[in-house]
Amino acid sequence: MTRQQILDSVSKSKFLSYVVHPDYLTVDICWNWIGGVTKNGYGAMQVKYYGKYSTISAHKIAWSFYRSSETEGLVIRHSCDNRVCVNPNHLVLGSYVDNARDTVNRKRIKRGISHYTNNLTEDQIKEILLLKGKHTQSVIAQMYGVSQTLVWMIHTNKHWSQRPNIQH
Numbered sequence: 200m201t202r203q204q205i206l207d208s209v210s211k212s213k214f215l216s217y218v219v220h221p222d223y224l225t226v227d228i229c230w231n232w233i234g235g236v237t238k239n240g241y242g243a244m245q246v247k248y249y250g251k252y253s254t255i256s257a258h259k260i261a262w263s264f265y266r267s268s269e270t271e272g273l274v275i276r277h278s279c280d281n282r283v284c285v286n287p288n289h290l291v292l293g294s295y296v297d298n299a300r301d302t303v304n305r306k307r308i309k310r311g312i313s314h315y316t317n318n319l320t321e322d323q324i325k326e327i328l329l330l331k332g333k334h335t336q337s338v339i340a341q342m343y344g345v346s347q348t349l350v351w352m353i354h355t356n357k358h359w360s361q362r363p364n365i366q367h
């Protein structure tokens with residue numbers, strides 16, 4: 200949904216009723232979302248627009264209320280690394296490539312794998328994103344001489360913002 204469609208379908212008071220932020224004036228604290236959460240741990244909300252329900256990330260709604268720029272083709276990232284945070288001051292706009300690289304780097308650190316992304320350029324990560332669904336992950340992995348796990352990481356990361364599942 201575009202920013203305007205979100206603004207048309209969600210009231211700010213309803214949005215804020217799901218947000219815990221004890222001090223409006225303190226910009227440095229996280230505004231924690233207490234509504235639904237996606238399986239990946241991001242806040243989300245069911246939104247009705249012209250009779251059709253969509254699930255929108257809570258931080259995307261926050262962005263729509265507090266920031267004027269469009270997010271089409273981009274992802275909203277958390278500078279605080281807190282997935283349920285909707286404080287607009289903790290949100291930054293980035294590309295899918297930035298986001299994929301972040302996730303890969305984070306998982307790399309977590310798993311102690313250091314050689315995964317070393318040979319991939321930004322353009323190659325972009326290409327791998329574009330090849331999603333056109334070839335199997337193992338074929339793409341062979342094309343770029345990387346592991347299938349890395350292709351999976353890049354692809355799954357793009358996924359969450361498009362098809363989140365609500366868990367209660």
Ligand SMILES: [Zn+2]
Pocket residue numbers: 228229230279280281284285286289
């Ligand atoms: Zn935060």
